[in-house]
Amino acid sequence: MRGNTRITVHPSFEVLAATTAARLITRLLDVQSERGEATVVLTGGSVGIATLKAVAESPARLAVNWSKVNFWWGDDRFVSADSPDRNHVQAAEALLDHIEVDPARVHVMKPADAGLDVAQAAAEYAEQLAAAALAEHRASDDYDGDAGAPLLPRFDVLLLGIGPDAHIASLFPEMAGIRTKDAAVVSVTNSPKPPPERVSLTLGTINSADEIWLVAAGSDKAGAVALALAGASPVQVPASGANGRSRTRWLVDEDAAAKVPGALIARLDA
Template identity: 55%
Template sequence: MTNERRVLVHPDKQALTGSVAARFLTKTVDILDDLGEANVALTGGTVGIAVLEAVNSSPARDSVDWSKVHFWWGDERFVAKDSEERNERQAREALLDHIAVPPENIHPFPASDEIADIDEAAAVYAAELEAFASDGARHPRFDITFLGVGPDGHIASLFPDRAGIRETEATVIAERDAPKPPPQRLSLTRPVLNASDRIWLVLAGADKASALGLALAGASYTEVPVAGAKGRKRTVFFVDKDAAVDVPENLIAPSY
């Protein structure tokens, strides 16, 4: 399969999240048939969590053997374990607490009340990634990585013109001064994200249109981080009509 970028446009947010959920369930079954296990990196944000809620409410939810799926996160807010701001807590409430996934298959970033030092927390997650890697790699093979996109074009907690988006050696970075609250965050780096077989970017709303248009027009990834998101096999932008207004017509897939 060649590396390609596609944009799939949906009429509204509900259609968007339902479509992504259905495709995720189908693709995960296919991956498990082919490989025997799957590694999925989750994202937070309103739309990212809405996708997980749609997975949970799907009649096909239990067609997946969740015991063979490992869940990771692309980034996390460095706050207390029980904070409502944590991507982990939101994902658990939306989906993970409702499916038969073994606790050891869920790999959250450390919380600030578990490891107080953010650099140590980053090192601990890097070690967790390496522990589940194979063939001398530093992280597992991610089959599907979900990413949201900020109005400024950020992905995970890699922000425009910050050191994190330029990092190429570390697998995990500590962001101390994010331009949106909370300021302290942990994030996978761009090389780790781009080692994923499939990157699925899910975004909705007119405030995302400019960043999406710039990314697809070839903007610098240091200035518009989403421009640098490229999965090994496929990169798919799942968007609603409002977010697609600046997308070149030739990049929009008619259907899937």
């Protein structure tokens, strides 16, 4: 856990979603004021989708130029394009269908009925990331990608949910995905929770984000949150390995924070 980690504990699920939505709108506005466009990586899950709904319902959303926001996904289920299990489908219903987005800036992971297998879908998403990174490189003199590393665009905010087992995106404890270091995107064929096939960003790609926001609610997440903040190994506790380049925010409700020592909360909230 890096020194730029912060935690904010919210009194309820509803307050957590509303506050995270307000924080996201503000962050996008700040980035757009600096660079004209902004990039966010979306997550699924109950809090992730509730946050997007809260963005859609906020009058402040009108201040954001949504046509200049790039959308990526941390992971998605490898099911049919119209499946309600798809993070993309849920995000569209919650937010994307209610704002004026540029379809070319919405980078969707290929579904199971697109004519590719799950490994090919992961490779295709890595190609999308590389193409976006090269476009940024041509447009800017301050591109700072590491030589030999996967080509990645700039992520201003990357949202992550946390499972009760401490998984993030579709990187599960002790499985191959959390151990993968030489790829931007990984395919999952044996997810411990259905559906078994998924496409996910790797931990290295996740950690390329400027800011990572880990959002969790509910008592079933309390153990995972506590272990991650205690610095457990990412192989066993994937959430502990998520660290943004400039900042990592833990945005949790009181139930999810219940097992985190008060002294640690006080230090991280300072």
